[in-house]
Amino acid sequence: MSQQKPSKKAARRAATEAKRRKEKTKRYFIFGGVAVVIVGLIVFAVTRPEPVELEGLETFADLAGGHLREGDPVPSYNSLPATSGLHAASPAFCGIYAEEIPDVVQVHNLEHGTVVVQYQSVITDDDRTRIEEFARVKGTHILVAPRADLTHPVVVTGWTRMLRLDIADLEAIDVFYDRFAQRGPEVGVPCPFQIDQTLG
Numbered sequence: 001m002s003q004q005k006p007s008k009k010a011a012r013r014a015a016t017e018a019k020r021r022k023e024k025t026k027r028y029f030i031f032g033g034v035a036v037v038i039v040g041l042i043v044f045a046v047t048r049p050e051p052v053e054l055e056g057l058e059t060f061a062d063l064a065g066g067h068l069r070e071g072d073p074v075p076s077y078n079s080l081p082a083t084s085g086l087h088a089a090s091p092a093f094c095g096i097y098a099e100e101i102p103d104v105v106q107v108h109n110l111e112h113g114t115v116v117v118q119y120q121s122v123i124t125d126d127d128r129t130r131i132e133e134f135a136r137v138k139g140t141h142i143l144v145a146p147r148a149d150l151t152h153p154v155v156v157t158g159w160t161r162m163l164r165l166d167i168a169d170l171e172a173i174d175v176f177y178d179r180f181a182q183r184g185p186e187v188g189v190p191c192p193f194q195i196d197q198t199l200g
Helices: 008-047 103-111 125-138 170-180
Strands: 094-096 115-119 142-146 154-158 161-165 193-196
Touching: 094 125, 103 115, 103 154, 115 125, 115 170, 125 142, 125 170, 125 193, 154 170, 161 170
Parallel strands: 094 142, 094 193, 115 142
Antiparallel strands: 115 154, 154 161
């Protein structure tokens, strides 16, 4: 018995139905993909670590710059350590110091976008070593030095900026460095790591 061929109308209907099913499947894939992306974005937003807030970050009025001439009196600054103002004609080499760096010198470094990390003797040797290693890793535009008259165990400064810390919080120091290093009034002045007085 011969099989009857489907009519043209039935064939068109079958083709239309197949096309509809194909488009429906395609839409499911598109919607599913979009849903996966949205869920992924939500999960990322919920689980990602929050950026570190620099609690206690201080901003001081800009006293501008300019070089002191030989014999000029030491200027009055509006912060301790100083964060802007008149300064010595030559900055310090960037690196690690075993002795204090005078304000008139380090302000010149700040003008070039150097971040200065100073600490009191109350911090532990381990914390001091961690700060020094941090400076070596950064390798540019950073000064580390002791200072006796600080109001906090660790104080970090940039041009017109200061962060006082009760502990050697390297995460906060790192955020400060990323935000303010090489952002002084005189941008583009190099200050490579050139001195390390801990090496004797």
